[in-house]
Amino acid sequence: MHISLAGVLVAVFIAGMMASTLWWMLHPPTSFVQRLAAQAEHQLERLVGSVIVVFSADIESGHMMALAAKLAHGERSDLFAVYVVEVPFTLPPDATMPDEERAALDSLGAAEAIAMHSGVNIRTDIVKTRNTSQAVLDLAKREKANLIVLGSYREGKYTSAPLGSDIEEIAANAKCDVLIGVEGKHGTLLVDETQAGADASPEKA
């Protein structure tokens, strides 16, 4: 075996050419649509940086918790699930409310299970307050949250504020993004359309 200088130079040239051209091929310039997509993904990354999922007696967030866990898993971020117990003015601020606190433990336990299932770190807390929306806004500020995730109100509870006054106040005043999940079953339009379709079909027949 005899190693020649020409052979060494050719070998280095071939290795260099192959590596550089393959790298160039695998990094094509991005299109406008791809840049838009990247921008949206980047926004999502910031959005999901720190997520607060809010539960309360009036805010059902179980399904949104599952969505938040999936988002957080994709973006490798942490979750903070908080159950807000609204203490009425007729009671002292630190009054014990066993039913509400029990419900809070159920909701937060479920949240932990969802997070564990999705492989996401989660912190949980129960907050007692006179005003749910203000407590959530304060919490978001303190935690430097990027996103507040909320479920919807319980069916039939509110008539004047379609999403519930607490949810609307949070959405209107929060300094971060707010994701509100309204379950389809609470809507009326779809039900009406289905009903209309059902009514119309016998006539067609």
Add this chain to the structure above:
Amino acid sequence: MSSNPQLRRAVTPWGSFSWGYSDVGADIFIGLGLVLAYAAGASNFAFLFAGLVYVCIGLAYTELAAAYPVAGGGQYFVLRGLGDLFGFIAGWAVLLDFTIDITLFAWSSVDYMSQLLPAVLASVHPWSHFLVVLGLIGLLCLLNVIGVRESTAFQGSVAAVDVLSETLILCFGFLFAFQPQILIHTMHVSWPSMFGLMQGTSLAIVSFVGLESISQAAQETQRPASVIPRTSVVLILTILIYAVGYSNLALGMQMWHPVHDAHGHAIAFWQLFPGNGDNQGKAVALLSAQIPYYGLLAQFYVPILGAILLLISANSGVFGSSRIAYSMSTSKLLPSVFQRIHARFRTPAASILTFCGLAVVVLIFAALPQLDHGARAVYQRLFHGEDGITFLGDLYAFGAATSYSFVFVALVALRLFDPMTPRKFKIPFNIPMRVRGERVEFPIIAVIGFIGIFSILVFTLITHDIGRVAGPGWLILGVFLYFLYRRNKKLPLFRSQPHDWRTAQTSILKNAGELELMDEYHANLRASDERKRALR
């Protein structure tokens, strides 16, 4: 949004590269031995010449595939640039190539297997070699009919392993076995005759056939106008480096395990190939085994890798031919039977069976001299004793040179008569001019490429006895059938049917996801229409 099902754009840059590589990357496994057998000390020169022509072909395909990202490839470009008749001839030549591809690559795959399994060595056990090749063609046919194809991930992995392997063989070969003085000496004393050089050069183009596959995958490639130019350019460079690198290494290598002739004289590596069909079919395996140290490993895995890659390439012939036939059938260049989809398997079974059947016929012609002494005598008398693999190589070179020649002419025609289509990649060195009031650019490279590929076509016709008869025979048969079909369907024989290329191009760019190019195309059309109105 269209409600018709569309091909999913799932082919990534690596997928696009590996799609082309699994076709063209396998060529060196066959081409090296064939060229060394005929061009001897000028093999590197033959590869360089064919390689430069191939660069021009590659650039033409790159420009056209990026501008017209549809599945038809070369046949579609010629149809669009030169009309129905020439589109048919180009497509028919590509069909010849894909049919030969099935047989040639299955044949060579068995040759590579024979390095580890001597029971299928063609010269010693011709029947077992023939039957295994036949079995492989049958298997590929069956798998394609029932709709089983190797996954894109498998193809991508094999391509990755092969790129790495071929690069390592070259690097270690040049490091440990290359002697410049041996190269100079071989080129000096073993330079072939003019006839041998022409023969070698025409076979060298075999190492560069397969760019068609990238164009064929264009319809499934993500952002084809941006990705295809890159994958094509890298594929061109990769194959050129391999072809020139391997031929120089083969001519200038010091064998690790010297081989002696009948008189006990040590022979040079390239001398293993003239007159030895067994060795011609597995040149890369023989070369890799002769590299010091690395050969210890390579002698076991390179035959297996080569056999797999060649089989994938043979498979690309099966689905490539059915795709082209489908595309030609939708353009009313072939009967509608080639569009027919099998009710149960949802595959173009008629197409697949037709071209696999033709591949078997070709296999019988190629294998006859080694199976039967009488046939060998006839071949000896008529074709100067060309063996099976050379016969297949001849036809492969003929089909490729014919279709590539038409592609160059189509490129010029499309540049002159369709300047409105945006070209994200444009071949350099153009002459600006005006045609029908539009500013166009005449591609000089296309003319150079045409001269180069046409000369290779002429070399093939001059030097290959079988190619001279079978190649033009295939084209004449095709044109005859084309006229018959068009007359039967009451379609114009020489002229083209009316085509709405503007709508077609908009649809192509929209389906390709190249929305910016679609806007540019529409802006170009508006500007052109306004210019024409102003002139009136």
